[in-house]
Amino acid sequence: MSHAPSEDSRANGQRPLREALKVVAVTLKQGEAPFALAGSYGLWARGGPEPEHDVDFMVAEEDAPRAKDLLAERDLRVVQPPEDWLFKVFIDDAMVDVIFRSGNEPILRSRFDDADHLEVESVKMPVLSATVLMTDKLSAMEEHSCNFSAALPVARAVREQVDWAVVDEQTKDNPFAQSFLHLLRALSIVTDHPR
Incomplete structure (x- = not known):
């Protein structure tokens, strides 16, 4: 029995985003920078439909410079857009947003207190509730x-x-x-x- 072509092509199209998700998560974990998977991929990790645009992680504002350095040291392309509440990481054509301010308020480490550690694409990581x-x-x-x-x-x-x-x-x-x-x-x- 074959899989539906639309499901196969969708999964293949999402592969770069999934790989980018894993690379960023592993880098932040190894660097012991507090973070959590957020946004649509956080909902996907909890059973929601898979998004097509980008991956979102959250870090505390106080940890953002260190997180940025950790990712840059991994030779990833880190870009500061005009927005002052996040930075972006590009892995090939896949984009990851690393958000450190939400609703004009700095993200605090306590925001991750109720995050669950879930296995996402074989990598255990904190995922927001x-x-x-x-x-x-x-x-x-x-x-x-x-x-x-x-x-x-x-x-x-x-x-x-x-x-x-x-x-x-x-x-x-x-x-x-x-x-x-x-x-x-x-x-x-x-x-x-x-x-």
Whole structure:
């Protein structure tokens, strides 16, 4: 029995991102720099659909210079974009964002306290909790970035790992996030009650 071509081609297309994920994680682990897998790949590690664009890691702002040095010493191409809340690492055509500030606030080491150590592509690494990951995903929704059709399969895949009451509370001032949570409840993907 053969695999569906679309699944094979998708997996092959994601191989560079997966390899970049492993290289960055191993480098930070070996350098003992605190970090966690975040963003869409963090959700993928927890059972969500695989993203196609980039990999996100988080480090504490105080550890960002050291993390940058560790990656540069590995002969990886480290780039500081105009944004002052992250730096980028390129491994061939694969891009990894290393984020050290979120929502204009510095990331603290304590953000990783509830991260789980999961095996991702044969490398054990800290992965942010599904609750934190979904809160971050919904908090990022705004007028120019509000793709419910992309977020829906992610929420469905990780729904049992998420404390939706926390997500609701943390995103209460974001009307886009609140609308998405209403949709999840209407579809019975989330069965808790709003505040």
